[in-house]
Every structure is written in structure tokens, then in C-alpha cells.
Amino acid sequence: MSKSLKILCAVLALAFLSYPVAAQKLNLGRVALPEEVAAWDIDVRPDGQGLPPGKGSVKQGEELFLAQCASCHGEFGEGAGRWPVLAGGLNSLKSDRPEKTVGSFWPYLSTVYDYIRRAMPYGNAQSLSADDTYAIVAFLLNMNNIVPDDFVLSKENFGKVKLPNAEGFYDDDREKAEKAFWNKKVCMTNCKKEVTVLNKARAIDVTPEENKNAPKVD
Amino acid sequence: MDLRHKSTDQVRGNERVTSGTSGKTLDRRRFLTAAGLAGAAVATSMPALAQSPTKPDPAITELPDWSRYLGDGVAARPYGSPSKFEKNVVRRDVEWLTASRESSVNFTPLHELDGIITPSGLCFERHHGGIAEIDPAQHRLMISGLVDKPLVFTMEDLKRFPGRVNKIYFLECAANSGMEWRGAQLNGCQYTHGMVHNVMYTGIPLKTLLDQAGVRTNAKWILAEGSDSAAMTRSIPLEKALKDCIVAWGMNGEALRPEQGYPLRIVVPGWEGNMWVKWLRRIKVGDEPWQHREETSKYTDLLADGKSRRFTYVMDAKSVVTNPSPQAPLKHKGPNVLTGLAWSGRGHITRVDVSIDGGKNWSTARIDGPVLPMSLTRFYVDINWSGEELLVQSRAFDSTGYVQPTKEELRKVRGVNSIYHNNGIQTWLVHKNGETENVEVS
Numbered sequence: 001m002s003k004s005l006k007i008l009c010a011v012l013a014l015a016f017l018s019y020p021v022a023a024q025k026l027n028l029g030r031v032a033l034p035e036e037v038a039a040w041d042i043d044v045r046p047d048g049q050g051l052p053p054g055k056g057s058v059k060q061g062e063e064l065f066l067a068q069c070a071s072c073h074g075e076f077g078e079g080a081g082r083w084p085v086l087a088g089g090l091n092s093l094k095s096d097r098p099e100k101t102v103g104s105f106w107p108y109l110s111t112v113y114d115y116i117r118r119a120m121p122y123g124n125a126q127s128l129s130a131d132d133t134y135a136i137v138a139f140l141l142n143m144n145n146i147v148p149d150d151f152v153l154s155k156e157n158f159g160k161v162k163l164p165n166a167e168g169f170y171d172d173d174r175e176k177a178e179k180a181f182w183n184k185k186v187c188m189t190n191c192k193k194e195v196t197v198l199n200k201a202r203a204i205d206v207t208p209e210e211n212k213n214a215p216k217v218d
Numbered sequence: 219m220d221l222r223h224k225s226t227d228q229v230r231g232n233e234r235v236t237s238g239t240s241g242k243t244l245d246r247r248r249f250l251t252a253a254g255l256a257g258a259a260v261a262t263s264m265p266a267l268a269q270s271p272t273k274p275d276p277a278i279t280e281l282p283d284w285s286r287y288l289g290d291g292v293a294a295r296p297y298g299s300p301s302k303f304e305k306n307v308v309r310r311d312v313e314w315l316t317a318s319r320e321s322s323v324n325f326t327p328l329h330e331l332d333g334i335i336t337p338s339g340l341c342f343e344r345h346h347g348g349i350a351e352i353d354p355a356q357h358r359l360m361i362s363g364l365v366d367k368p369l370v371f372t373m374e375d376l377k378r379f380p381g382r383v384n385k386i387y388f389l390e391c392a393a394n395s396g397m398e399w400r401g402a403q404l405n406g407c408q409y410t411h412g413m414v415h416n417v418m419y420t421g422i423p424l425k426t427l428l429d430q431a432g433v434r435t436n437a438k439w440i441l442a443e444g445s446d447s448a449a450m451t452r453s454i455p456l457e458k459a460l461k462d463c464i465v466a467w468g469m470n471g472e473a474l475r476p477e478q479g480y481p482l483r484i485v486v487p488g489w490e491g492n493m494w495v496k497w498l499r500r501i502k503v504g505d506e507p508w509q510h511r512e513e514t515s516k517y518t519d520l521l522a523d524g525k526s527r528r529f530t531y532v533m534d535a536k537s538v539v540t541n542p543s544p545q546a547p548l549k550h551k552g553p554n555v556l557t558g559l560a561w562s563g564r565g566h567i568t569r570v571d572v573s574i575d576g577g578k579n580w581s582t583a584r585i586d587g588p589v590l591p592m593s594l595t596r597f598y599v600d601i602n603w604s605g606e607e608l609l610v611q612s613r614a615f616d617s618t619g620y621v622q623p624t625k626e627e628l629r630k631v632r633g634v635n636s637i638y639h640n641n642g643i644q645t646w647l648v649h650k651n652g653e654t655e656n657v658e659v660s
Contacts, residue, residue, distance in 0.1 A: 029372075029430065031370075040500050045508050081317055098520060100515060107514050119449055126449070168524065169518060170528070171528060174534070183621075186580070195577065206403060208312055
């Protein structure tokens with residue numbers, strides 16, 4: 001082996017030895033500055049963690065809502081076109097056409113604050129001040145007959161407001177409630193006497209660009 | 219997205235159409251190949267070859283331009299795209315489903331695809347505030363919350379981590395087939411089942427990043443947050459985050475498409491697509507779920523008693539026949555390839571059965587291609603169609619013993635208002651002229 005080749009081999013061996021990286025601390029990335037953590041720390045939880053200081057009244061909220069929200073959600077939160085309905089629908093959850101609104105369905109008020117803060121107004125997200133957000137949330141509560149007209153929502157009284165459907169949820173229980181779907185004995189032949197067509201998509205005709213011409217069969 | 223039916227006045231009448239499909243026309247011999255029993259059986263029942271035309275075929279006798287003249291050179295297509303003759307193979311949307319195109323969904327053209335991998339440009343899209351167009355040099359991922367030290371990573375940092383992985387997983391929107399709870403509504407498996415795709419992701423396990431930050435002992439959940447104009451968030455149990463979640467920058471061997479979260483998304487194998495936050499900017503570690511909009515007012519399953527299941531993360535086993543289907547009618551009598559897809563969020567597909575008589579008789583399909591956990595799986599039944607009506611169905615079985623239920627079985631447990639997690643058996647009615655439509659049967 002030539003001298004240069006020997007050196008090359010030695011270098012390669014060393015390089016190889018120094019390569020495998022333990023999964024320990026890798027010194028990749030850097031520590032986030034407190035200001036950076038705070039800039040993105042916009043999430044709010046049901047226990048109030050994440051709520052910023054501030055307050056807003058139903059009255060202020062109504063003004064803001066009419067200016068910034070009503071074009072989609074309607075002046076009374078009824079929803080324009082297919083935009084989300086925000087008010088009403090109480091006791092409709094068992095009905096044929098449930099109306100899932102902040103008042104009838106949403107379990108936690110913190111969700112309303114968090115969502116408006118991060119995503120609303122639609123197309124101009126994260127533009128509302130903390131006080132404006134409190135005010136709009138207060139107006140939504142008023143719209144759903146949960147607080148009176150003179151109510152002022154703040155970080156301090158936030159936790160006292162309960163939404164009507166707070167107890168309406170439970171954790172996924174499919175593995176218990178739908179146990180019959182596991183290890184089911186399946187039938188392979190003569191499983192039913194007759195098969196009838198119960199309904200057809202075509203009857204309601206809402207498919208875009210449906211091919212209405214029958215294909216040619218050879 | 220609100221997946222209510224278009225409006226109450228457009229809900230079907232309860233017409234009861236008796237199918238002309240009778241037991242005797244549904245000769246099970248058609249399925250002999252499916253059982254892998256006998257190519258010979260098929261051969262004997264094959265019709266004779268088509269009669270040759272009296273005039274020679276000009277496609278053979280006349281030299282086409284592409285055989286005579288030079289085509290495009292290598293510089294003409296620096297990033298290739300499908301043939302112009304494939305222009306119908308596109309994602310499609312249903313305009314009336316949603317209020318705006320920026321918070322909306324389109325659908326994968328499943329009936330035009332084969333194998334198990336979805337081409338990147340055909341993967342269905344679901345955005346809540348439009349597509350964020352992000353310069354990767356300006357993108358940051360922060361790990362914060364209950365960690366020893368909050369960290370910030372650039373894309374270049376992430377790509378230097380050891381332990382890079384490549385994994386094939388399906389992503390299914392929990393609302394896939396959500397329009398079908400009250401009955402057959404949309405004509406096409408693209409619309410009924412097209413909120414699913416299956417790609418190979420490249421990235422690093424989320425655990426690697428969490429280990430770098432040092433997760434505190436009281437941590438139980440993480441919050442994944444996007445940097446789009448919806449600042450999408452979902453709470454994910456820490457156990458899942460540490461088990462198999464990936465922070466991915468690649469799909470199908472190249473960078474994520476902008477529609478799929480470029481430059482970074484979280485991959486949550488087997489769990490509903492809404493959790494796979496795109497344009498991922500932050501992972502916050504906490505001790506409770508955040509109960510954000512997408513896990514309370516949406517992506518909870520309202521049952522008939524007015525109560526709702528929440529945290530229904532896992533996608534149940536499901537399958538659909540993609541061909542024939544309303545957008546892919548049968549065009550020829552004789553041999554035809556019936557094919558479809560099956561998947562499960564709980565493991566791998568162990569078996570798929572197919573019926574062509576609306577569930578009277580079933581035959582086990584042939585599975586071809588990789589069978590991977592939490593991945594689409596391809597199945598086939600080679601049929602010999604004599605031109606009779608068919609009622610085509612498929613049912614999937616997974617490695618936990620779960621058997622895909624009928625729609626009726628599902629409705630008995632869940633009612634019709636849950637929107638999400640409709641994995642019921644789909645039925646296609648193939649008419650005598652080959653035309654195929656979405657129906658429900660008894």
C-alpha cells in the first residue's frame with residue numbers, strides 16, 4: 001500500500017469513528033429568548049392559562065363585531081351563507097338538524113378567546129388587541145343570552161363564565177361502545193335474501209361535473 | 219368545514235328502488251380468480267376475441283407525428299408534469315360545501331390512481347386560512363412550554379439531526395365520507411372517499427426534538443401550531459408524540475408541497491388528518507389538553523343522544539372500491555379489473571372482501587403491493603362482467619381484528635349527526651350500460 005493511500009485510509013477511519021452521533025445533546029438549534037417565546041405564546045386553555053391582561057364590554061364588542069365580523073357571521077351571529085352560525089341552537093343537539101354554536105355546543109369559553117385571537121378576523125388574523133378580543137367574546141356571550149347587556153368580561157372574571165354544553169363531551173370510547181366491530185364473525189355466502197336500493201346520490205343531484213351521459217359499453 | 223347536507227330541501231325522498239339485481243345473475247364463478255383458484259376457470263368463461271375490423275387500424279398503418287419528428291429536448295421540462303392527455307386527473311372540490319375557498323377542501327382523484335402512493339400534486343388539500351407560502355430560510359420551529367430549555371430550530375438545523383426516517387402513512391381527514399351519513403349524496407369516490415392520501419414522509423422523530431429540549435416530568439400533552447393565517451392548533455397526547463410522530467420536511471422524496479405544509483409539518487400516524495398540523499412553527503409542551511376550536515367545536519362526534527365524543531383520534535379501518543365507481547364506469551363486457559384501497563389507523567390491513575351483489579356473497583380480494591401499518595393497501599378482484607347490474611362493496615379487516623362495519627351498523631351506534639369518522643361500507647350500483655352510481659342498499 002502506498003504511503004498516501006495509507007494516510008487516506010487512516011483519515012477515513014478517523015472520520016468514520018468521529019461520525020456516529022449519540023442522540024444526547026447535539027447542540028443543534030439554540031435556546032429561545034423569552035421575548036421569542038412570548039411572541040408566539042398565544043394559546044389559551046380552559047383553566048385560563050394564557051389569557052392576557054385586559055377587559056372588554058358587551059357594548060364595545062357589539063361595535064367591533066358589526067365592523068369586523070358581521071359581514072360573514074351576520075349581525076345576530078346567524079351566519080351569512082355557509083359561514084359559521086355563532087348564536088342560537090340551544091337544545092338542538094338531539095334534533096335532526098343540530099345547530100352547533102358557541103352557545104349551544106362549544107364547551108369552553110377559553111376556546112372562543114383563543115380562536116378569535118389566533119385566527120380572526122378571517123384574512124386579518126392576530127390583528128385584534130387583547131381588550132378588543134375580550135369585548136368580542138363578551139358580545140358573543142350576550143348574543144347567546146349567557147351574560148347581560150352591561151357585562152364586562154376580563155381576565156379576572158373569565159373563569160366564572162360557564163357555557164351551556166360544558167358537560168356535553170366525553171372521551172373516545174369506541175373500543176368499548178363499538179366492541180362488536182372487532183372479531184366479528186363475517187358471512188361469506190347467501191348472507192341476505194334480497195337486496196334493495198334504499199337511496200341514490202343522483203336523487204339529490206349535488207355532485208359537481210357529474211357525468212350524466214351513459215358510457216358506451218362494448 | 220361544515221359538512222351538512224346542502225340544504226334540507228335537497229335531501230332525498232325516501233324512495234325505495236328495487237334493484238333488478240337478482241341472486242341468479244350473480245354467478246360466483248366470476249370470483250374464481252379472486253380466490254386465486256383458477257386462471258383456467260376464467261379462461262374458459264372468457265368471451266371470444268373481438269372481431270378484427272374490415273379496414274386496417276390507422277393507428278397502426280399511418281405513421282404518427284411523434285414517430286417522425288423530434289420531440290421536446292431535455293431542457294423543455296426541467297420539472298416534469300403529467301402528459302397533457304391526463305388533464306382530467308386533478309383534485310376537485312365541491313363548491314357548496316364551504317363558505318370560502320381558503321377554508322375549504324378538495325379531493326384526491328382515487329379512481330385515477332393505482333398502487334399505494336399518492337402523487338404529491340394530487341394529495342387532497344384542506345386549509346383553514348389558505349396556503350401559507352413560506353421561505354424556508356425564514357421558517358423557525360420552537361419547542362416551548364414544560365421543557366428544561368425552550369429551543370428554536372431553523373430548517374437547516376432540523377436537517378442535520380441524526381436518526382432521519384422515511385415512513386409511508388395514509389392521512390385521512392376525519393370528515394372523509396362525512397357527507398354520506400344520511401344517505402348516498404355525492405357521485406364519485408373522489409368526493410365520497412377522496413380526503414385521503416398516502417405518501418412517504420422524510421423527517422426526524424418528534425421525540426428527538428423533545429429530548430433536546432428536555433420534557434418535564436409533569437408533561438402529558440403537546441400543542442402543535444401552524445404558522446398559517448389560521449395558526450392551526452391541535453393537542454396531541456405526549457405518549458403519541460413520543461411514540462411515532464415525525465417532524466417532516468419531505469414527501470415522496472422531495473420537499474413537502476406548499477399545500478401540504480412546506481417547509482414543515484407534523485406526521486401523526488393513523489390519526490385524523492386535522493392533527494397533522496402543516497407549516498409547523500411551534501410545539502408547546504403542557505400538562506392538559508388545550509381544548510382548542512379544532513378539538514371541541516370541530517372534530518368531535520355528536521351522537522344521537524346529544525352528547526359528543528371527543529379525542530376520537532384513530533381512523534377506523536375502511537375501504538372503498540375505486541374502480542368501478544361513478545367517475546370510472548365499466549366500459550367493456552368480459553374481463554375487468556375491480557380494484558380499491560383499504561387502510562386502518564390501528565395497524566395493517568389483513569384482508570379485504572368484495573361483494574358484487576350488494577353483500578349477499580363475498581369473496582376475498584387479492585392484495586398487491588406493500589402491506590404497511592397505517593398505510594393505504596391496494597386490492598384487486600379480476601372480474602368477468604357479462605353486462606348485468608352489480609352492487610359493488612368492499613369490507614376491510616385490520617390487524618386488531620376490526621371489521622369495517624356497514625353504514626347501518628354505524629348509524630345504530632352513532633346516529634347521523636356525527637359528521638366525522640364515517641367508515642361504513644360503500645356501495646356502487648353498476649348499471650347494465652356500465653354507468654355507475656353511489657347508492658345505499660338494504
